[in-house]
Amino acid sequence: METTELRLSDKQERSIAHSTAWLNVWEGSVRSGKTIASLLRWLMYVVTAPRGGQLVVVGKTYDTVARNVFGPLQDPSIVGPVVAKLVSYTRGASVAWVLGRQVEVITANDAKAEARLRGLTGAGAYVDEMTLLPKEFFKRLIDRMSVPGALIFGTTNPDNPGHWLKKEWLNRADELGIRTWHFTLDDNPVLSAEYVARMKAAFTGLWYRRYILGHWVQSEGAIYEMFDAARHVVDELPAMTRWPCDAIDYGTVNPFADLLIGLGSDQRLYVASEYRHDSRTARRQMTDAEYSAARRDWLQAQGVRPDFTVVDPSAASFIEQLHRDNTPGVVPAENTVLDGIRTVASLFAADRLRIHRSCAGLIDELPGYSWDDEAAEKGEDKPIKQDDHSCDALRYGVRTTEALWRPHIPMMLEVAA
Incomplete structure (x- = not known):
């Protein structure tokens, strides 16, 4: 895979190198670099993923998948011009081609989404915005990754600490053999100091703690505490x-x-x-x-x-x-x-x-x-x-x-x- 001039932080590089568990999760604040690191790792996995099963990309909607996953994968400044040409996806389509492999695109916007996994024999999955998926859908997705050597990669922003993803999976990472990496806004080496300052000024209260500091914190008190x-x-x-x-x-x-x-x-x-x-x-x-x-x-x-x-x-x-x-x-x-x-x-x-x-x-x-x-x-x-x-x-x-x-x-x- 062709290298690009994209700068990666040490944390991004470590997460790419060591994301070899059956479930690998990049979590933390917005614009922290976690998505780019996870997508580069996904590209590496597609090249070596086991045959005899299906690769899938999962997101809340086709629009979010197109924006968060295939947008970066088709951006030459991120993955290089050669790789970008080998990623083919049309917004709203249920199938993509990535480095010569067919990839199913599955959305999970409601409780009925679980039915979309029926018949799937998974060889690997990339999951965008994990906290937005229905709980039972996520469990069924894991059950469907039945090809030996199948790995799952996913990203999420922080949510309520009582969220099922945090309580049932991330908090039990060592017990379940999951690898996680926590990112903050300051971990992204490509953001200018001006942009970071603007981001920090744009949020307050709950949203600042979650989206800037990357904390899993509970909502409490006034919603618009910044209103004066x-x-x-x-x-x-x-x-x-x-x-x-x-x-x-x-x-x-x-x-x-x-x-x-x-x-x-x-x-x-x-x-x-x-x-x-x-x-x-x-x-x-x-x-x-x-x-x-x-x-x-x-x-x-x-x-x-x-x-x-x-x-x-x-x-x-x-x-x-x-x-x-x-x-x-x-x-x-x-x-x-x-x-x-x-x-x-x-x-x-x-x-x-x-x-x-x-x-x-x-x-x-x-x-x-x-x-x-x-x-x-x-x-x-x-x-x-x-x-x-x-x-x-x-x-x-x-x-x-x-x-x-x-x-x-x-x-x-x-x-x-």
Whole structure:
């Protein structure tokens, strides 16, 4: 395999040289160099892997596999021009070719994913973002690596210390014959000091401890502990260069919350206005048609037509009502809860998200928006489902329209393994 000018740290080189166990795991902070080391080791393994079985690459979705695995493997600056040409993969395909070997691509996005392993006789596997896989899927994958000499290589960012991967596998590494390597941001020799400083500034609290320090720590306390009303709540708005969306958390008995989000000329996102109806307080429930009309009047009064209307994906009837009313740009919200929370937290930490003082419901909810301690004890990161309606609308809007605003917001970085 052709060598490149890619610089590797001593830790990366040691992990490549000594990853000879049946299961080898690179874990730690984002952008720490663990993925590059593991992929180079995977390439070496593909050349020598036993025949008579299938090689597989596993990830949460086809998009994450394409981005995290095959993107680097097809990058000449990482693997060299000759090797890059010998890696063939099309995004969304179930088969790839790596150095002349056929490789199955298997996704594990839900509990039904386990069925995709049926009939597999594994000769080796590369697993991307291990903590995101279903527990039973991972166990079945291990069971399927039945060809003598089959090895598994995988990466993960830290999660809750009660996560099944940490409790049942990594904590028992010596007992089970597993090799693990822990990486931090400072272990990556190719990152500039400026980039590292920006990364460290972009995270705070739980996300800093996990994604920068690489610690497996439990979620507890306030979710947006970096939120400071004196800093993030404003009385005046700058000129807006774009209105990415209004974002809706739907409720009939519970409050209905709609937030108008704009991109300011000062390169910040602003929650500029809030429409909120609490049927308990008002002592009157509203129909889907009434909510649609109220939303339309609210936006017209401000002279704003947002690019998208982002709606709670569970509100099927209300989405249908909006379509009947010819509302443009209606989309179901991206509802990956932790990704949405992390994005909002990073914006608050970098002072790139501010809220107009008129948004009373959101401002009231933010300080009390907290992690569920009972869920955390079970290894799960979940917010307490109470007084969270505007907070949900906020993460819906920010996360779903990220492709629109991210290029215009400084100090916001792509978070990759």
